[in-house]
Amino acid sequence: MYYKASKDMLSSQTLNDSEKLLMIVIEGLSQKEGFCFATNQVLANMLGWDVRKINRVLASILKKDVITKEFVNNNGSSLRKLVPHVKNSTPYTNCHGGYDTNNMGGGVKSVMGGVTDLTPILEEGNRIKRIDKVKKKEIVFPWTDEVFLKSWEQWKDYKKIEHGFRFKSAASEQASLMKLSKMANTHQEASEIIMQSIENGWKGFFELKTETNGKPKQRISEDYATRVANDLLN
Numbered sequence: 001m002y003y004k005a006s007k008d009m010l011s012s013q014t015l016n017d018s019e020k021l022l023m024i025v026i027e028g029l030s031q032k033e034g035f036c037f038a039t040n041q042v043l044a045n046m047l048g049w050d051v052r053k054i055n056r057v058l059a060s061i062l063k064k065d066v067i068t069k070e071f072v073n074n075n076g077s078s079l080r081k082l083v084p085h086v087k088n089s090t091p092y093t094n095c096h097g098g099y100d101t102n103n104m105g106g107g108v109k110s111v112m113g114g115v116t117d118l119t120p121i122l123e124e125g126n127r128i129k130r131i132d133k134v135k136k137k138e139i140v141f142p143w144t145d146e147v148f149l150k151s152w153e154q155w156k157d158y159k160k161i162e163h164g165f166r167f168k169s170a171a172s173e174q175a176s177l178m179k180l181s182k183m184a185n186t187h188q189e190a191s192e193i194i195m196q197s198i199e200n201g202w203k204g205f206f207e208l209k210t211e212t213n214g215k216p217k218q219r220i221s222e223d224y225a226t227r228v229a230n231d232l233l234n
Contacts, residue, residue, distance in 0.1 A: 012066075014064055014066075015061070015064065015066065018053070018057045019057055019060060019061050019064075021047065022043065022047065022054070022057050022058065022061065023061065023066065023067070023084065025038075025043060025046055025047060026038070026043075026067065026082055026084050027084045030082070030083070030084050034083065035070075035081050035082060035083040035084075036081070036082050037079050037080065037081055037082075038082065039080070040054045040055060040058065043058075065085065066084065066085050067082055067083065067084045067085060068082070068083040068085065069081070069082060069083075070083060138170070139170055139173055139174055139177070140174065140177075141177060142177060142178075142180070142181035142187075142190070143186075143187035143190060145187050147187060147188070147191055148187040148190055148191055151190070151191040151194045151195070152177075152194070154194065154198070155194045155197070155198070158198050159203070162201065163203055165203070176205075179204075179205060180193060180194075180205050183205060183206075183207055183208070184208070189208060192208055193205050193206070193207075193208050196208060196209065
């Protein structure tokens, strides 16, 4: 994938690396008509970003007066048109192939004859995205046996289906596990607390009720808890 990038844009001191990269794509898509109708999802797919990042970077670019957003009518529906402001269309010249590490933190790749090869940039973006996923904080479970792990997955499915809730980060899930571990001494007690909350339709965890009408509550056997978890997850 090759796009021409304006010298003004690439040497801009007001745009950060992400903004320059997005502008390269928008300018490239706008070469023929001077504008493009690319949606944020299309731009996200091209750059290997998520839509939220596109929203954030594009909003910043719009404030810096290097691009205009317009809306046009198309058979009753509204289409967004992005119009880049290319004040100086003179491309880079006398550039050698290879990596230009002095611009965009190494983000501008293989500038040759005024044409910028975006393929290495997009590949680098995807690589960083994969690394970010790997670097996401891993959950530390208080118990790692099969019974508890399946009970925990059952709890998350229950919260999602019954209450429309899902953990938005590893930190929030870890905090919930910490709370549960303070209430239970064993993985079986933890699983019983989970089952108690599901049984009563509760949104959170509460101390295990040990008595019913003055009589000790019968504990769930580990074998039964394992079979229930397997049945519900399979």
